[in-house]
Amino acid sequence: MRRLSSEDVDIIDSLLERALPGSYGDVRIDSYAPEEIALTASVPAGGAILTGTERAAPGWRAWVDGAPVEPVRTNLFFRGLELPSGEHRVLWKYQPRWWWPLVCVSTATQALVVATALALRKRRAALL
Secondary structure, eight states: OHHHHOOHHHHHHHHHHHHSTTTTEEEEEEEEEEEEEEEEEOOOOOOEEEEEEEEEOEEEEEEEEEEEEEEETTTTEEEEEOSSSSEEEEEEOOOOOTHHHHHHHHHHHHHHHHHHHHHHOOOHHHHH
């Protein structure tokens, strides 16, 4: 069995330092809603990957300090972001690409139903 040298100990200390909670910085949850999460992250020199325990669904979009960024998949299932060092405002929003077309179709359908109901009501009143 080989003895650990001081270089090996330095490497192990470095790995432990990066693996311990808080060694990558701090994160504060500013607001948390089902479709929007706002965070403030303080990242030390060297940057870090901010990861959460929410599922990495295709509709999630992310912004760091107001600029759009590409989310990364972490641990095969969760979503995360690469953050440079410093203080950052992170915003996650659930906005599937098909969201606005569905909102437009839904609104048009509701307007059509209301217009049809009013027309039928007027026609019925005219028959009586």
